[in-house]
Amino acid sequence: MTTTTKPDARWAAVRAGVSRGLLETKYSIQEPSDFIWYLAFPVIYVVVMLFMRGSTVPGTDFALGAMVLPSLVGMSIAFGGLQGPAGTIAVDREDGTLLRAKATPNGMVGYLVGKILMFTLTTLMSLVALVIPAVTVAGDLRLDARTWLLLVLIFGVGMLATVPISVALGSLLKTAGQTGLLFLASMLLIVPSGIFYPITALPEWLQWVGQAFPYYWLGLGARSAMLPESMVTAEIGESWRTFEMFAVLGVWAVVGMVLAPIVLRKMARRESGSTVAAARERYMAKGY
Amino acid sequence: MMAPSAPPPTGEVALDVRDLRMRYGTKDVLTGVSFTAHRGEVVALLGPNGAGKTTTIEILEGFRMRSAGSVSVLGHDPAHGDEAWRARLGVVLQSWRDHGRWRVRDLLGYLARFYAPYATPEVSRPWDVDELIAVVGLTEQANAKVQTLSGGQRRRLDVAIGIVGRPELVFLDEPTAGFDPHARREFHDLVHRLADFENTTVLLTTHDLDEAEKLADRILVLDEGTIVANGSAEQLARELTTQAEVRWTSEGRRHVHAVMEGDPTGFVRQLLADDRGVTELEVRRASLEDTYMSLVHRAETEQAQQTGQIEQAEPAEEVQS
Numbered sequence: 001m002t003t004t005t006k007p008d009a010r011w012a013a014v015r016a017g018v019s020r021g022l023l024e025t026k027y028s029i030q031e032p033s034d035f036i037w038y039l040a041f042p043v044i045y046v047v048v049m050l051f052m053r054g055s056t057v058p059g060t061d062f063a064l065g066a067m068v069l070p071s072l073v074g075m076s077i078a079f080g081g082l083q084g085p086a087g088t089i090a091v092d093r094e095d096g097t098l099l100r101a102k103a104t105p106n107g108m109v110g111y112l113v114g115k116i117l118m119f120t121l122t123t124l125m126s127l128v129a130l131v132i133p134a135v136t137v138a139g140d141l142r143l144d145a146r147t148w149l150l151l152v153l154i155f156g157v158g159m160l161a162t163v164p165i166s167v168a169l170g171s172l173l174k175t176a177g178q179t180g181l182l183f184l185a186s187m188l189l190i191v192p193s194g195i196f197y198p199i200t201a202l203p204e205w206l207q208w209v210g211q212a213f214p215y216y217w218l219g220l221g222a223r224s225a226m227l228p229e230s231m232v233t234a235e236i237g238e239s240w241r242t243f244e245m246f247a248v249l250g251v252w253a254v255v256g257m258v259l260a261p262i263v264l265r266k267m268a269r270r271e272s273g274s275t276v277a278a279a280r281e282r283y284m285a286k287g288y
Numbered sequence: 289m290m291a292p293s294a295p296p297p298t299g300e301v302a303l304d305v306r307d308l309r310m311r312y313g314t315k316d317v318l319t320g321v322s323f324t325a326h327r328g329e330v331v332a333l334l335g336p337n338g339a340g341k342t343t344t345i346e347i348l349e350g351f352r353m354r355s356a357g358s359v360s361v362l363g364h365d366p367a368h369g370d371e372a373w374r375a376r377l378g379v380v381l382q383s384w385r386d387h388g389r390w391r392v393r394d395l396l397g398y399l400a401r402f403y404a405p406y407a408t409p410e411v412s413r414p415w416d417v418d419e420l421i422a423v424v425g426l427t428e429q430a431n432a433k434v435q436t437l438s439g440g441q442r443r444r445l446d447v448a449i450g451i452v453g454r455p456e457l458v459f460l461d462e463p464t465a466g467f468d469p470h471a472r473r474e475f476h477d478l479v480h481r482l483a484d485f486e487n488t489t490v491l492l493t494t495h496d497l498d499e500a501e502k503l504a505d506r507i508l509v510l511d512e513g514t515i516v517a518n519g520s521a522e523q524l525a526r527e528l529t530t531q532a533e534v535r536w537t538s539e540g541r542r543h544v545h546a547v548m549e550g551d552p553t554g555f556v557r558q559l560l561a562d563d564r565g566v567t568e569l570e571v572r573r574a575s576l577e578d579t580y581m582s583l584v585h586r587a588e589t590e591q592a593q594q595t596g597q598i599e600q601a602e603p604a605e606e607v608q609s
Contacts, residue, residue, distance in 0.1 A: 008405045009371065009372075009375075009402075009405035009406065012401055012402060012404055012405045013401075013402055015401065016398060016401040016402055019398060019401070020398055023390070023394055023398065024389075027389040027390065028389075031389065092386070095384055095385040095386045095388075096381060096382075096383065096384055096385075096386040097386040097387060099351075099381060099386075100381060100386060100387070100399075100449070102351070103349075103374070103379040103381060104374070104399055104402050104453075105371040105372070105374045105375040105402050105403065105406060105453070106371050106402055107399075107402060110398075110401075110402060271351065272346045272349070272351035272352055273342065273345075273346060273349075273351070273381055273382065273461050274342050274346065276381070276382075276384065277382065280384050
């Protein structure tokens with residue numbers, strides 16, 4: 001009877017987590033309600049382009065539709081990373097998924113690896129779907145090796161900056177019903193994010209609010225990757241601020257990765273059969 | 289009686305609980321619970337609602353911190369159990385909506401992977417997934433989505449998940465709540481199989497005496513946070529029931545005599561010595577069911593007297609961490 005945790009047990013859990021991530025991605029794609037969600041941004045973009053047909057960025061002859069695309073890319077990354085995990089954690093806590101992970105040796109490792117992989121894959125999927133309507137404005141965009149390198153980096157850093165913080169937020173929620181609050185908060189933060197409306201046109205205090213959150217920086221990063229150099233004039237300080245972008249996102253990543261395990265562990269410690277049963281009764285009592 | 293033939297305890301102690309106490313705020317839920325369970329034994333924790341069954345089992349599972357007392361589960365304190373310890377345990381949780389999109393075989397296969405590194409020369413882990421699916425009778429549903437399973441099928445999946453790592457000890461909390469009689473019967477067969485063929489120790493909670501009698505080698509009656517009786521169903525009947533009725537026929541007339549306390553044998557010996565014409569002699573003890581029901585009734589009345597109302601089950605939330 002060995003009592004030490006074998007190192008290969010952790011690896012087995014990570015590998016199991018990878019299979020979990022792949023399976024959950026597969027199940028999610030097969031679910032029509034999820035699939036529609038992944039296509040939401042491409043559809044929004046098509047609608048935005050219809051409205052912006054023929055419009056140009058004021059003072060230039062640059063198509064407004066091409067201007068919005070990189071911002072939407074940034075927003076898809078931020079939204080996929082921030083909204084998804086928080087909601088999932090809250091639901092998984094209520095329905096007992098987390099308790100199962102806790103009852104399994106190294107189950108929490110597998111659970112987290114699976115979730116991170118699933119959100120990475122599904123976010124990537126909605127990004128790829130954005131390409132379809134984007135073809136129409138491709139002529140106006142800057143698409144070279146630098147673009148793809150920057151986009152890959154921004155995607156990676158963006159996931160690291162959003163998923164852990166989202167896991168921490170989701171662990172703080174008391175019930176799955178409260179995920180609506182998070183959704184509302186992220187909608188409000190889109191206003192000063194510079195995605196649909198140029199941040200330079202906002203009052204200065206709101207510009208600062210916008211610049212404190214990852215939405216703005218992911219949008220800026222995507223613009224710096226995909227827009228021609230001349231469009232930099234529309235940004236704060238007429239600069240892509242690539243260093244600042246990676247720095248701010250890096251800070252969010254570090255904060256998230258420090259907080260998430262602490263909050264998650266604290267929350268998971270409270271889970272037991274009777275807390276799940278109580279959540280179930282709350283849910284049944286509401287009758288939906 | 290209904291109790292299954294008990295495998296002789298091997299002497300190896302799987303569970304050792306001494307003077308376990310639990311207090312939520314000012315309310316004492318467990319006021320000193322002590323018991324042991326040996327390898328391969330099936331032990332039922334029987335008691336009315338609010339007696340502290342769920343609290344006890346959740347402390348042993350390592351999901352709750354106790355207030356006082358010493359607990360050893362497979363030689364470890366569950367409050368500090370590591371992952372290698374957890375790999376030797378099976379916890380049968382009541383599923384609700386979790387993993388609803390998963391297919392039965394995928395879910396079991398996924399969970400099985402965590403146990404493979406904990407295989408030992410004595411115990412091969414995990415179970416072969418298809419074999420396990422057959423054991424719990426879900427072969428036809430192996431590719432079905434979990435959310436499409438019936439209540440009974442889902443419960444069998446819960447059991448399969450609980451034992452996929454070939455645990456040495458399994459915890460079952462109210463395992464057959466909401467079962468129809470057929471599903472209940474199948475479930476009982478499964479538990480017997482675990483104990484008899486796998487030498488697994490099983491601790492289950494139930495408020496149903498009939499279930500405890502059918503499943504358990506030994507029944508612990510928990511009442512007001514402490515164990516008031518401990519033994520096989522027959523032993524419990526002897527320990528807890530003091531009333532007996534003696535009936536006989538003499539000279540064509542039927543007689544009934546109630547022995548309120550102690551052994552009725554003395555009365556019968558005297559009766560047979562005094563009256564040579566006794567026929568159709570019957571000695572009947574109050575059934576264990578009568579005794580248990582009166583215990584449940586008393587527990588509820590006392591709670592009502594103490595608090596002015598019948599208390600709910602033990603508080604589910606707010607545990608120190």
